[in-house]
Amino acid sequence: MLTIDIHTHILPKDIPNFKERFGYGGFIHLDHHKPCCARMMKDDHFFREVEDNCWSAEARMKECDHQHVDVQVLSTVPVMFSYWAKAKDTLEVAKFLNDHIAGIVSDYPKRFIGLGTLPMQDPDLAIQELRRCKEIGLVGIQIGTHINDWNLSAPEIVRVFEACQDLDMCVFIHPWDMMGADSLQEYWLPWLVSMPAESSRAICHLIFGGIFEKLPNLRVAIAHGGGSFPATLGRVEHGFNVRPDLCAVDNPINPRDYMGKFWLDSLVHDPLMLDYIVNLVGENRVALGTDYPFPLGELEPGQLINGTQYSENKKGNLLHGSALEWMNLDKSKFL
Secondary structure, eight states, X not given: OOOEEEEEEOOOSSOOOHHHHHTSOOOEEEEEEETTEEEEEETTEEEEEEEGGGTOHHXXXXXXXXXXXXXXXXXXXXGGOOTTSOHHHHHHHHHHHHHHHHHHHHHOTTTEEEEEOXXXXXXXXXXXXXXXXXXXXXXXXXXXXXXXXXXXTSHHHHHHHHHHHHXXXXXXXXXXXXXXXXXXXXXXXXXXXXXXHHHHHHHHHHHHTTHHHHOTTOXXXXXXXXXXXXXXXXXXHHHHHHOHHHHSSSOOSOGGGGTTSSEEESOOSOHHHHHHHHHHHOGGGEEOOOOBTSTTSOSSTXXXXXXXXOOHHHHHIIIIIHHHHHHTOOGGGXX
């Protein structure tokens, strides 16, 4: 059965010295300290160890063949967003990353689909690069759950969403710069607690900010099964009902009415939660996502979906149908 993974990350093997180029630090580079391995470094500080499957299309395809994944949707590692930097510099970083992904997609069009990254802190530059992303063959963008001090309901971000709808470009929302991270350093809690909260933050702003009302044809997917949002929807809805003076100031429609208006990936690590989100938003709104090649992802892609008692048709929706609809692509392109 055709299997498409909408949530995978990739980096170029060789990243320019952006600190030297721009005259200030904070950017990621790779230290290739031994064959097939590299340290992701933020200036002189160690961030993460990665292997060649983080940059090599050939290594990825070999692993995908073994894991029965036919197509990966490629997006950058969120630490590369660089929203904190000067916008013109972030644009240069984005162009470099987007060209790299577009090149891989061009070389292997049946194995990879590309999402771009944008200098979201400057809507004009972001829309400029969004148009270029479409021209070079990318089908959408990946953005953070917030952009510095702007949440996703901010007018500046809505302008970019409007352009995405107009250009038929899908949007993948991934946590970054996690809330409360400075006080949650023990036990990997920024990734275990703050990341899910970030996804809920993003969804709440899309709903309460009326984004789906303003842009009914905007196609949005949220990483990690929507984070903590699905499990706390009852609380969100109750808050909306009892305090409309706080929650319904920009949109009078019940949050539950938007279930099925956006996509979630399947990265929930729990069969009961998978069943819950499939029932909540529909089998045509949950798409396989693994966070490949990182350890907090699904290490055997599709294991959770394939381990269910779902019908073959339902599994097909989760393994490829939902993804294709989100990206507005035809299945025949990958057969």
